[in-house]
Amino acid sequence: MLSALVSTLPSRRRLSLKWGMPPSSARPSCAISPRGATLWLLSPIWPGRCGPRRRAVGLGPGRRDPRREGKAGEVHLPRPLIVWKDRVMPSLDPVILFFLLGVLAGVSRSDLRLPAPIHDFLSMVLLLAIGLKGGVALSQQSLGAVLPQVLAVAAMGTLMPLLAFPVLRHLGRLPRADAAAVAAHYGSVSVGTYAVAAAFLAHHAVTFEDHMPVFVAVLEIPAIVVGVLLARGLARDTRWGRMAHEVFLGRGLVLLIGGVFIGLGAGPEGIAPIKPLFFDLFKGVLALFLLDMGLIAAGHLGALRRHGLFLLAFGLIMPLVGAVIGATLGSFLGLSVGGSALLATMAASASYIAVPAAFRMIVPEANPALSLGASLGVTFPFNILFGVPLYYQLALQVHALVEGL
Structure with a gap:
């Protein structure tokens, strides 16, 4: 959970992000810039532009989070707090x-x-x-x-x-x-x-x-x-x-x-x-x-x-x-x-x-x-x-x- 893999991609490839797995080049889902280096965790929580953005709704006690619904084992989540862009500097929340x-x-x-x-x-x-x-x-x-x-x-x-x-x-x-x-x-x-x-x-x-x-x-x-x-x-x-x-x-x-x-x-x-x-x-x-x-x-x-x-x-x-x-x-x-x-x-x-x-x-x-x-x-x-x-x-x-x- 604490270990991270920083992957630098030499060419544009389409990757898939699955819950609980590092990105796999076998399943197309997300496009990554050829010059970008993205910080991945073993259970990725920041898939960049993966999937459509869902409307946020308020939750009360006992209600399910709509972001967890969908295909079994798959989750679409926001971009990271820290993303390496063009290998220059991380992009942080202001x-x-x-x-x-x-x-x-x-x-x-x-x-x-x-x-x-x-x-x-x-x-x-x-x-x-x-x-x-x-x-x-x-x-x-x-x-x-x-x-x-x-x-x-x-x-x-x-x-x-x-x-x-x-x-x-x-x-x-x-x-x-x-x-x-x-x-x-x-x-x-x-x-x-x-x-x-x-x-x-x-x-x-x-x-x-x-x-x-x-x-x-x-x-x-x-x-x-x-x-x-x-x-x-x-x-x-x-x-x-x-x-x-x-x-x-x-x-x-x-x-x-x-x-x-x-x-x-x-x-x-x-x-x-x-x-x-x-x-x-x-x-x-x-x-x-x-x-x-x-x-x-x-x-x-x-x-x-x-x-x-x-x-x-x-x-x-x-x-x-x-x-x-x-x-x-x-x-x-x-x-x-x-x-x-x-x-x-x-x-x-x-x-x-x-x-x-x-x-x-x-x-x-x-x-x-x-x-x-x-x-x-x-x-x-x-x-x-x-x-x-x-x-x-x-x-x-x-x-x-x-x-x-």
Whole structure:
């Protein structure tokens, strides 16, 4: 699944892409430029111009993804996030290029900076937009059908820090407070990574359940609670009231849940007047947000130099473990392939907003350079550049395995 074959074609040939197989020259289906070199995975998820494009439709719980229908064993999917063109440079989604620009500017010590109020504004717009989309979706379907999925996702958010903590504590030999803080970061969710994954799927007309933003809000809470318990135990001096205030009244959760309730109450018609700001400009706001995140990520690379290779390895391996858990859970919950890919992305991401703010107040002895160095310096760039399409491929394979049981 992780291995890739880069094939350079000397002459124009017609190739076939079959689910779960590398391209075969025996079955005509797709035309490749004679000078192009295309990145193939063992179970290809990006067949270029293979087959007609299908209209995207919204999916509710229990509905099948129309993109998976058709001939047995065959699937038509979007072009890759990274495609080598004329052997010169890869073609990336523009929002990813904004992130790379921020990283390069930060590493080269440019004076490019986004003022803190601009960063706060971009974060607020993204959080409200994600919440509004989820609320509008919930207004059009039964809450009873979504509740079991919400509970299962909350259980996943509780499990992730419990898996990460012993690895950090015993293999990484981190102090208890630091191990708990890093584990909580990886049990929570990155709103920026979710936004990139949703934009990637929408851009390529890959459908997913409309209520997925609700899961983003759900995953913020259990990771913080479990992380504090891992750091403090049930000690009497733990300030539970302050923790509850930080968890439930933190800016990120208030905006997400507030957006959900506004969208739920207003519905599609009520949201229409503010749609240009929160929906139509979403990708532009995301591009500026990723530019700023690139600058911030570059600033946290120093923590990796100080703390060795362990954080680097953990920041790359833990997302893959989380993605497998998320994709498997999504398949058993009856989500579409796109929905499972989004859930895998959430499980693979690491928080950099809600958890750092909460731990700064509740567990001040935890070193933020460790957790932010791993989450922003390693995991966030990995997910943005490589993880999102990889998790989509993973969701395809897990769905095929589950359907074959």
